[in-house]
Amino acid sequence: MNAVGVDVGGTKIAAGVVSPEGEVLAAVRYPTPRSPDKLVETMVRAINEVGSGKDVAGVCLAVPGFVLAQKDTVVFSPNLPAIEGIPLKERVGPEVGFPLTIENDASAAAWGEFRFGSGSGVDDLVFLTLGTGIGGGVISHRALLRGAQGSGGELGHVTVHATGPRCACGNRGCLEALASGTAIGRRAREAAVENPGSALGRLAARRGLLGEDVTELAREGDGVALSVLEETGRWLGIGLAGFVNVFNPEVVAVGGGAMEAGDLILASARREIRLRARPPSRDLVEVKEATLGPESGVLGAAALARNTDGAYALGG
Incomplete structure (x- = not known):
């Protein structure tokens, strides 16, 4: 049966009805409100709008931050504080009329890449998305790693530089603080000041710098x-080398807006993996660009939606 996947982000809420084959049959998108009540209202509206009249077995709400699965709440979300503490199943479930599952957004995106994208055909996958922050997810033996409380797989908040820049989570030197789109912007501004005669410096003098x-x-x-992106890739590779050693994946898939740079980031990341990861994991892993783009969250969430019997609506 079809399922509804909802990807709740810091700037937009995207919802779609997805077929068992991964085809998006209907979709809506709304700006993300900043108040808890409006946030719940918009999530309900999006689900009901796409799900109305469709053959839907279940809904999965993919949300940003640290999820406490036993209470279906987000306990900490640096990029969307309004969602913290909302009993999501209690507030959203009765309003939509479908069985509802709550999942971390990056874990849902990882499942999307595993089912329909760059990780299809493998059993063990590590996925990272480089955007405003860094989200991640781990698939081990074809199962999504969730941990004891549902908060496993927070790869962006692994410390890679103990005295590094402050992260949005409050820690210093998280991978997110060194290899995200936000980190690229910070590093570019610093480099422009240090190199005013460069093309980057001249552009910064005329207007603000964007990641693109x-x-x-x-x-x-x-x-x-080039040096800004190479340094970003170096820090990314340091983090990925640790994940390769710990999880022994067949594929590491990297997505998100920052991956518009492609091999300008990934080339130095791969070098760091070769230097720092240990065999046999290092010799097996393939580092790829994710293929689903912004649809990974909706597709993965839909594939994680459960029907009333507890089975995955789109298959496990």
Whole structure:
């Protein structure tokens, strides 16, 4: 049967009805409200809008932050504080009329890549998404790693530099603070000040820098922009080498907006993995760009939706 996947992000709420084969049959998108009540109202509206009149077995709500599965709540969400503490199943479930599952958004995206994207055909996958922050998910022996409380797989908040920059979570030196889109922007601004004669420096003097500016200038050969992305990839690779050692995946898939830079980031990440990961894991793993783009969250959430018998609506 079909299922509804809902990807709740810091800026948008995307919902879609997805077929068992991974085809999005209907979709809606709304801006993310900043108040808890409006947030619940918008999630309910999105689910009911796409699910109305469809053959739907269940709904999965993929939410940002640390999920406490026993209470179906988010206990900490640095990029969407409004969602913290809301009893999601209690508030949303009765309003939608479908069985409801709650999942971390990056874990849902990882499941999407595993089922329908770059991880299809393998049993063990590590997925990272590089955006405003860094989310992650781990598939081990074809099962999603959730941990004892449902908060497992928070790969973006692994410390890779003990005295590094402050992360949105309050820690210092998280992978998120060093390899996310936000980190690229910070590093680019610093590099522009240090190198005012570079193309990056000249652009920064005219207007604010965007992540896509760094990628575009790097592709045009600006050495300073290239160094910004290479350093980002180095920190990413340091984190990934640890994940390769711990999880022994067949594939590491990296997605998110920052991956518009592609191998400008991944080339140095792969070098760090070769230097720091240990055989045999190092010799097995393949580092790929994720293939589903922004649809990974909706597709993965739909594939994790449960029907009333507790089975996955789109298969396990």
